[in-house]
Amino acid sequence: MIDVNELRANPEQFQASQRARGADESLVESILALDARRREAVTGSEALRAGQNAFGKRVAQAKGEEKQALLAEVKELAQSVKKATSVADELSAEQETLLRRLPNLIQDGVPAGGEDDFEVLKTVGVPRDFAAEGFEPRDHLELGELLGAIDMERGAKISGSRFYFLKGVGARLEIALLQMAMDQAVRAGFTPMITPTLVRPETMQGTGFDIAHDAEIYRLEEDDLYLVGTSEVALAGYHSDEILELGDGPLRYAGWSTCYRREAGSHGKDTRGIIRVHQFNKVEMFTYTSIEDSYAEHERLLAWEEEMLAKVELPYRVIDTAAGDLGMSAARKFDCEAWVPTQGAYRELTSTSNCTTFQARRLNIRERQAGEGQKGTRAVATLNGTLATTRWIVAILEHHQNADGSVNVPTALRPYLGGLDVLPVL
RNA sequence: GGAGACGUGCCAGAGCGGCCGAAUGGGCUUCACUGCUAAUGAAGUGUGGGCCAAAAGUCCACCGGGAGUUCAAAUCUCCCCGUCUCCGCCA
Structure with missing residues (x-):
């Protein structure tokens, strides 16, 4: 607000x-x-x-x-x-x-316009040239099935479309990814958190979601509870109605949670595989800081995201999202998009937003003003950024695949997979 | 699921329908005293909003949240949320 x-x-x-x-x-x-x-x-x-x-x-x-x-x-x-x-x-x-x-005031420098008016800030790494290597890349689902890692069919049988089982190396890969993200976050000073995924309407609304109109949100009417689409909701609500002491620097949390999205209105889009699903897991960074520091913190969150992308050895680009695509709360948003070979496109793997004081005002999260001539309280700034999600598996499988369908494990990830360096075809 | 108790400021804890933004104790801040520490004494110590160019000031609101009764509510009534205890049920 x-x-x-x-x-x-x-x-x-x-x-x-x-x-x-x-x-x-x-x-x-x-x-x-x-x-x-x-x-x-x-x-x-x-x-x-x-x-x-x-x-x-x-x-x-x-x-x-x-x-x-x-x-x-x-x-x-x-x-x-x-x-x-x-x-x-x-x-x-x-x-x-x-x-x-009224949505948040955009930050200076944000490109005007809609979804397609983003600005590419940089491109890192190069997409693999499968033609030169002499084989046609398989898409992540085909690979996932060869590896016994993804089972969409049974997911649909149990829960409907856009649900899936991760099994075998697929399940292990996701845990490895999230664990690696958590470890990095903890090393960077974040407090690890496992958050509630059902929240009250006030919490949902405080974070900037419109529970009455947002078609993305799952509702449990009987209990007046809402399934979160990201742990950001719980982490933002965590300090609601509190006055924080930010004298020692930002408060940083890393939330691990399952995320739920209805994906209403995206019928026919990304129907294959686990690109767009109703339920996935995510490690999310969340920061409370002063408005002055928020701009630098935003850069830091982006840097941590890029660190993760470097660890999984994926080519990606960073975009500065256009104003019309920011959503209610963000003043600026950077997305990291990894190259997905079989789509011939960059797809979003991370997203980091500076919500400035917008969320905090609605959630009533303030800081004590310190220093000469300063008194009283004021709204803090909140920021969030993705460290890993289930979707990363898509890019990892596709980018690191071999001609026989096996997949090389990025070096940094191996310790989290018990030293496994190749995911073998079953 | 059933029965009951409770929810007051940073914490503990009083509070008769008007004199309660709220006693008292602790904490914290500043000052004084002290060779240092401790102890002691004094003062201060909430948030949001309106008026004002701003400060000073002043007014309004806030005692878990929301409605109500009343000229007047922390205090009475109702609903909701939360905490605790007991019983039952399920792990």
């Missing part, structure tokens, strides 16, 4: 941000108009209330007939206070509703 004071101070900036996102620019003015009305109403109702409070003190001291007279008089006042307060409350609620629709 955006701070109204910032909006009031700088409306043009927010209008420009909306424009770059291809979003509704007029929302800014609507909010400001409502804000003026709200403040007027609040001032009025508080003045009335102060009058009532003063009156109340006289009532408390009065006795007998005098008291009766005062009571009769104040009753009317109480009514007008009630009325004025409810008007003010209504306006506040209305303003909040509008404010919640």
Whole structure:
């Protein structure tokens, strides 16, 4: 959520941000108009209330007939206070509703436009030239079946489309990947976390998801709980309604969780294999820091993601996501996309967002202001970034495959697979 | 699943429907005292919001969350959430 004071101070900036996102620019003015009305109403109702409070003190001291007279008089006042307060409350609620629709202010430098308007920041490594090597690469599912690593058919039998079994080396590979990610995170000073995957509506909404309209979210209506699409939800909610001490630097958590996505509206897209599935596992970095440090932290999260990609020896590129593709909470987002040979395309393996103070404001996460002339509290910045997911298996299998269908294990991953250097065809 | 108890500030813990933003103790900060430490004494110690150009100031709100009763609610009523105890059930 955006701070109204910032909006009031700088409306043009927010209008420009909306424009770059291809979003509704007029929302800014609507909010400001409502804000003026709200403040007027609040001032009025508080003045009335102060009058009532003063009156109340006289009532408390009065006795007998005098008291009766005062009571009769104040009753009317109480009514007008009630009325004025409810008007003010209504306006506040209305303003909040509008404010919640306003996405985060984009960061300077974010390319304007939609999904296809990203900017490629860099490209690392080169896709393998299978033609030169003299064989046609198999796709990850074919490989997964040859290795006895992926079973989509039985997944569908049990749970429906986009569900799967990872078995044998497939299961081991995923655990190895996630474990390697966790180890790296811990070495970098992150606190490892295994998070709840069912959360309350407030938590879901606090993180920036719209539980009423978001078609991606699985709901458990009977219990009013929501399955998370990422551990970011739980990790962001972790410190909700808290005031943090960030004097010793950022608070960093690495969350390991299963993630659930309905993938509504993606019918026919990525239907083969485990590229796009309803359930997968992920290790996610999450940082709480000051707004000033958030930009540098964003670079650090990206660097840690790249470190992981280097360990699994995949060619990838880094893109700066365009404004229209940022989602509600992000001010800037970098994706790392690995080359998937049989698709002839780069596909997202990681994503890191700087949500600046947007999430924190909604979740009410603040920091104590320290230093000269600083007092009070202010919203912290939150950031997140992917370290590993089930989807990585796709790129790993395809990129490291051999002509016979076996797959070479990247060196860094071998210790996590009991020294295995090749995943053999069964 | 059934029965009951409880939820107050950084922590512990009082609180009669008005004098309670809230006693008291501890912690913390600053100052004083002390050769150092400890001990002691004094003062301070929440958050959000409105008015104000801003500060100062002032007003409003906040005692798990939300509704209600009342001129007036931490205090009464209802709902929700959470914690604890007992019984049952399942591991």
